[in-house]
Amino acid sequence: MEITQDLVRYLEALGRIELSPEEEVKTQKDLADILGYIDKLGELDTAGVEPLSHAAGRTNITREDVVINGDMQEQVLSNAPETKDGTILVPRTFD
Amino acid sequence: MKDYEMVIGLEVHCELQTATKIFCGCSTKFGGAPNTHVCEVCSGMPGTLPTLNKKVVEFAVKAGLALNCDITRKNKFDRKNYFYPDLPKAYQISQLYFPICRNGHVDVKTSEGMKSIGIHEIHMEEDAGKLVHDPVTGMTMVDFNRCGVPLLEIVSEPDFRSAEEVIAYLTKLRDTMQYLGVSDCKMQEGSMRADVNLSVRPVGQKEFGTRTEMKNIASFKAIERAIEYERDRQIDLIEEGGTVVQETRRWDDEKEYTYAMRSKENAQDYKYFPDPDLMPLEISEEYIENIRANLPEFADAKRERYVSQFGLPEYDAEIITGATTLVDVFETATEMTDQPKDVSNWIMTDLLKLCKDNHVAAEDMEFDGKKLGAIINLVNEGKVNRKTGRQVLEKCFTEDIDPAEYIEKNGLAQVSDTSAIEPVIKQVLDENPKPVSEFLAGSEKNFQFLVGQSMRALRGKADPQAVRTVLTKLLDEMR
Known part of the structure; x- marks a missing residue:
């Protein structure tokens, strides 16, 4: 897959971020390098190798359905740039 | 005008009745003060790790078996990436590649007999937070209490041909979830939400028409109206030589029409990939059979x-x-x-x-x-x-x-002890000499009158049968 400038801009739009022209160039190169590395791995002959679902090799890590957390509103809101009546204020999202 | 038929598929979200969220130990209780059921995991703090709630798996398997699905033995969770303030991690943990239930069906009753509706899949996922517009600041207020509440998304096959079939199916789904104790499925509280995918095609045509999606319609009645409106809109459009655009539309229940929400140009591209934070989930045959044996x-x-x-x-x-x-x-x-x-x-x-x-x-x-x-x-x-x-x-x-x-x-017990009611009835007879003599002279209908008077004197607390017995006895004595 070729990383074009258009693709970088499309990813910016999906991620709701804005890159400067210099960052766009750098990102385009980084992404191309990453995919190039993956393409290299793709050259390996993996016929007959069962796909791995997770590198950790563990399964069924679950917990009981018991409430263990209390009210942490203060801590949660302490990370927010702006708050109101217990909610986090963000730029308007409705059409 | 040609005859058209509708093709409808449904995506139904049910909030599960677990005590805690799907990946953390926060309460799922509805209606708490904003952000009081939120922790570092469900608010998406960097470096935190989700742990799957056992109960969610149990509920999903229950629902899947009740809807005649195959249960996926090797499950994984995937990230659905999108950037919106109701989702603090900027991705929703869901199941794309290996949903927990597949290939089910439900039989629903319609006016034309029973009909089987296919269930394409059911997957486990987390709900998003709630956004409220604040007119004072002109900004959006975010409450993460609902963020991470477990959901089952039940995806049907495009098997519906009428609003009636849709309502019959939703009713059956709701009943099934409620009987299982898996979800209370209250549409007005948002614990059951339906997205309707609808297209029309001339009768006899094999290919599907272009569909639109109507999201989160809030009641059965509204769904019925929205379906009928959207069908007519699409048919009119085609008849006038236009084409249906694939888009998400919102139903306005007050004004009774649908309008476009997001157009195809900025269609979502979720870039799904397996979530490395969660280990695979393997479900044993024994586990499934145990649940099957205990279905209500x-x-x-x-x-x-x-x-x-x-x-x-x-x-x-x-x-x-x-x-x-x-x-x-x-x-x-x-x-x-x-x-x-x-x-x-x-x-x-x-x-x-x-x-x-x-x-x-x-x-x-x-x-x-x-x-x-x-x-x-x-x-x-x-x-x-x-x-x-x-x-x-x-x-x-x-x-x-x-x-x-x-x-x-409150002394409401009725008196059936004849010795207790006899004096009262005796007095009634004394106070009504005329009806009594007429009865004794053969006027049967006066008996009912005397029963009524006696019941009244006993202020309705007497056993009517006991009153009749005593009355008959006393009147017989007077003959």
């Missing part, structure tokens, strides 16, 4: 049994099995009284009227069937008459009282 009796089977075993009228059985609250009351009271028909009559005439008078939907009713059982026993034992029983039920419906105690305390 569902509405259809119950309805048939109520008719065949208890002799209830079809209609009564249908109404009672339509709400798990009524089923609980019916089964508890029947267990206590061994009088299923009596219990059904009390539910159909008295309990449902009380629901209506108190503006409570039967499915939201909080009423202990033991109280109805106790009242029916008291009436059948002759302790109180039916009229008093009804008054006691009315009291029990809104207040937490014990029927027997209440009757005792």
